[in-house]
Amino acid sequence: MKLKHMYTLLLLVFSLYNTSKGQSYKQTDLGIKTVINSTEIEIQFYGSSTVRILKFPEGDEFEKKSLSVIKKPQKEIFNISEMGKEIILKSKKISVVLNLKNGQVAFKTISGEPLLNEKKYGGKFTDFIDAGDTTYSVSQSYILDENEAIYGLGILQNGKMSQRNQQVQMVQNNTWDFTTFFQSVKGYGLFWDNYSPTTFTDNEASTEFLSEVGDCIDYYFMYGKNADGVVAEMRELTGEVPMFPLWTYGFWQSRERYKTQDEVVGVVEKYRELGVPLDGIIQDWQYWGDNYHWNAMQFLNPGFPEPQKFVDDVHNLNAHLIISIWSSFGPKTSQFKLLQDKGMLMDFQTWPQSGKDVWPPDMNYPSGVQVYDAYHPEAKDIYWEHLNKGLFSLGIDGWWMDSTEPDHLDVKPEDFDNKTYLGSFRKVRNAYPLETVGGVYEHQRKQTSDKRVFILTRSGFAGQQRYGSNVWSGDLGSSWEALRNQIPAGLNFTLTGNPNFNSDIGGFFAGAYNLSYNDGTAAKNPLFQELYVRWLQYGVFTPMMRSHGTDLKREIYYFGEKGEPVYDAIENAIKLRYSLLPFIYSTSWDVTKQQGSFMRALVMDFTDDKKVWDLNDEYMFGKSILVAPVLQAQYTPEKVVKVDKKTGWNKGQEIGENGFPVVDFMPVKSSTVYLPEGADWYDFWTNEKYHGGQEITKETTINTIPFYIKEGSIIPIGPKVQYATEKNWDNLEIRVYEGANGEFSLYEDENDNYNYEKGLYSTISFNWNDAKKTLTIDNRKGDFPGMIKERTFRIVKVAKGKAAGNEVVMSFDKVVKYNGKKVLVKF
The missing domain is CATH 2.60.40.1760 (glycosyl hydrolase (family 31))
Incomplete structure (x- = not known):
């Protein structure tokens, strides 16, 4: 029955x-x-x-x-x-x-x-x-x-x-x-x-x-x-997508893991000293101490003796800090004891399995860490109460919610029999990330509207876009194949309705590139350097640009010095990201207001071109930029075969003083790019114009990522800055790519609160009439505290043959003073 x-x-x-x-x-x-x-x-x-x-x-x-x-x-x-x-x-x-x-x-x-x-x-x-x-x-x-x-x-x-x-x-x-x-x-x-x-x-x-x-x-x-x-x-x-703060679209540096607060602050100071832009830094696990205190949401590690000073020091350097929190708790935390008494913990193997910080886990010392029932409203309350008291009250800017799948190791069928608030774990398994991320978002939104919720998390499910979360693609191995997989992975995720995707730039597990296990030397290994640079260049055109991984240090200064090709390529990629911030932030408004997408599979804009239906190595970023990352090794061998056991390189290769082979990153290489049918395209670096519907060969260097601007596009270029909000956008360069009619709406607000939901923001619409060669800068719409009342736009009409790019001095066609009233610019 x-x-x-x-x-x-x-x-x-x-x-x-x-x-x-x-x-x-x-x-x-x-x-x-x-x-x-x-x-x-x-x-x-x-x-x-x-x-x-x-x-x-x-x-x-x-x-x-x-x-x-x-x-x-x-x-x-x-x-x-x-x-x-x-x-x-x-x-x-x-x-x-x-x-x-x-x-x-x-x-x-x-x-x-x-x-x-x-x-x-x-x-x-x-x-x-x-x-x-x-x-x-x-x-x-x-x-x-x-x-x-x-x-x-x-x-x-x-x-x-x-x-x-x-x-x-x-x-x-x-x-x-x-x-x-x-x-x-x-x-x-x-x-x-x-x-x-x-x-x-x-x-x-x-x-x-x-x-x-x-x-x-x-x-x-x-x-x-x-x-x-x-x-x-x-x-x-x-659910619709809320706005992220402007600073989240800058460059993020991370590592598994910084051991002290002085080390974290020192990284930010070094970036400021070098003049390399940086907006955020991330503190990974173990700031709470040992595994028995896993996810205590407190600074119990002796390396972090002054938590408030730690947060303040980062903020005083005009940077932001997000911190690792998990879906599980160690048995010596107050959260564990409270949740256990209420029957709100699930019993299955999760990370970390051992109480000792060793690999592989020493199961003679089980950690006792257990996942909490994120489906239970009271459990979510308990989670936030401790998060608020231990971390949010310090002024930490966002949350790195790790293991939101959650980690489920050594899986046994009976594990799914665990009872949750909504029935068996089996019944609701795949919605766990939605529930645990949603709990944090909803509680923070109730507490304050002065600070937008930003959550970096490892897993996602349908509807999670409404919870202020950016999902990264997990702990990938550092390989060219893994890099290639990120393009279709991010595009397919976007096509489920969730626009916010990123990956560990360089891949997470990079130990194969070290001379010996975990000695951290891989940043000087040309094999890893080339992979890292190409991954970083791809990361310019993702919703979050974030360097992270284990086995080696990822900060720019470990890859060399200014004037060296790898260092310069890294710096230039980061600076390119910052020059595009007005375009990216305006695109984020399109995502929120018009249900748009950052990363756009080519089929979204060129459905009639059947050649793009299954194209997995190019995409649009916003509605104007065609991105064609270099996804094959050009200067180093991609696969290690017949290797020297110490270096991981083919025998006979010239070896440098650091033990790694000598590689010349200066020669010009080439990459093939397919330009979709239905538009003409400008090479961003040369302004050479191409007809769509053809495959072309693009000359590349280690310092070049191929990307193209669709004709009719209007691209705002931001000022040179060290962090996203350092300078006002009162003197923007506006590039108009002729050949078709086009429009663009420049969005601005207070950058980090929810007042935009009350209508406190402004938009300025740019409309290009290609036949008449006129640019209309329309009446500004909206208002908000601190809005720029008067500004200058430097208008550049881009045509074939005109110099472009970050390294070329450009002559501006028109300089326009704008006070919010309609202006017509004729060429």
């Missing part, structure tokens, strides 16, 4: 019945409900473009509260008609067809063009015992077009752009972050609203989600017409 669950409907049911052809259905405020082949089926419109499909065995009762979906269903005007064995529901945007004989659901455009079909009899319920409760494993299969490209699923380290023809086991882990969502090149998206371990399979037969635990089949279909539209629908469904 099946256990009955209470089922709550969020809709009113009308008494309209139709009994034609022996079938019946009820019309509801949101759609219809019916029973077909002993399966109850509900179709609910959540808007004109989004529809929810809910299925469960006839007679079952249960309560389903989505953790991801926050949109309330809206009463939508729709029409119902019948044609043979089918019921057709039409909103203003989409058509949903239900086969009354077999229960198959199909989705079409309003004009009848097919979008997606369920597979006939593709929904399955299999009896399953979940931690003693009778429930089901659930699956649903779909039929895709043979050559249809799909994107999403999260951060996958598989190097694939289109996610067809594979099977993926979706259980959150260190380097693979899963979101049960994909979108199609046809302009629709599908969110499978289930949080248990799930298998995604795509093959010739079908495309399927199969989840271990589910009281029901529950998914949302959305039609956006294009990728941006689908992203907008997904965010409307699961």
Whole structure:
């Protein structure tokens, strides 16, 4: 006898019945409900473009509260008609067809063009015992077009752009972050609203989600017409993206790990002394002392004797500090004892396993560290209370929430039987990062609106974009393959609706490049130097530019001195990032206000060019910049074969004084770039113009990352600074790339509070008319405290052959004084 669950409907049911052809259905405020082949089926419109499909065995009762979906269903005007064995529901945007004989659901455009079909009899319920409760494993299969490209699923380290023809086991882990969502090149998206371990399979037969635990089949279909539209629908469904502070878009230095507060402050001082821009530094683990005090959220380590002075010293250098916090607690922390007494800890192997700080773990001394129940409201309260008292009260600027999967080591089936506030851990496993990150965000927002929440975290799930989090791709190995994988990983994550992605620049585990284990010499190893520089150059064009890793020190001064090619390449990449800050911050407003994206798969802007559908090594950054990172080693061997056991290099290579081979980074190399069809493109460095729809060869140096500006673009260039807010944007250079009409909106606000939500911000719109060769700087809209009232714009009309780039002195075409009133600039 099946256990009955209470089922709550969020809709009113009308008494309209139709009994034609022996079938019946009820019309509801949101759609219809019916029973077909002993399966109850509900179709609910959540808007004109989004529809929810809910299925469960006839007679079952249960309560389903989505953790991801926050949109309330809206009463939508729709029409119902019948044609043979089918019921057709039409909103203003989409058509949903239900086969009354077999229960198959199909989705079409309003004009009848097919979008997606369920597979006939593709929904399955299999009896399953979940931690003693009778429930089901659930699956649903779909039929895709043979050559249809799909994107999403999260951060996958598989190097694939289109996610067809594979099977993926979706259980959150260190380097693979899963979101049960994909979108199609046809302009629709599908969110499978289930949080248990799930298998995604795509093959010739079908495309399927199969989840271990589910009281029901529950998914949302959305039609956006294009990728941006689908992203907008997904965010409307699961949450919009708040603004990050301006300083988060500067350069971040980190290491595993700084051992003392003086060491941290010394790094910032050294960057200031060298004149290399820096906005933030990160303190990794063990500032709390030993593993038994894991995540105590207090400075218990003797290396940090004056926590308030530590924070103040960083701030006095005009830098920001974020700090490592975890999803688990050691047995000697006050949090552990309080949570244990309340039954809010889960018992399975997590990091660190040993109380001794050794590798491999010494299991003769188990750490006793346990993960907390982040699904429990009171547990979230306890977490924040200690975080607030121990760290936030000191003025720490943001949170590095590590192991938000959480770490689950030596996995045993019974581990998933752990009880949480919402049922078994198995039932809600994949939503853990959403819940733990959400707890911190919501508590900080309640406490103050003067400081924007910024969370750097290792895992993500659908809806997490609403919680002020930037997800990094985990503890990757330092390799060219890992670097190449980051481009499609970040793009597919973006296409799930979460725009904030970054990776450990240089890769986390770099010990293979050392002369001996963990001696920290790899910064002088040319193999690592080349990889690091190319990863850093890619990092310029990600939402967070952050250097981090273990086995060696990543600060610029360990790579050489000014005037040396590797040092100069690192410095120039960082300075390039800062010159683009006005563009990046304005793009962040587009992300928040217009549901835009930072990293844009080329299919988002050039859908008609089928060559970009599965292109995994280029992307747009914002809507103007085409990024084509150098992803192959050009000066050093990429793979180590027939190596010298000491150096890791081929025998016979000339060896320098430091024990590493001598490499000349000065020769000019080349890289191939595909320019999408549908626009012409300017080489940022030379201003040479190219037609789209062709592959070109770009000359490169160690100091060059190939990137191109789309014709019609307007790019603001910021001042030379040591940190993001050092200088006002009162004398910006505005580059206009002629060849097509274009527009750009420069966004400004107070940089680090939530007053923008009250309308305290300003925008200045620039519009380029290519035929008339005129730039209109429109009336400024909005106001905020500290806003620049009068300013100068230096306007540069970029055409083929004119010098560009950071190292060339440019002559400006026009200098415009602007006081907020409309100005017309003629060329």
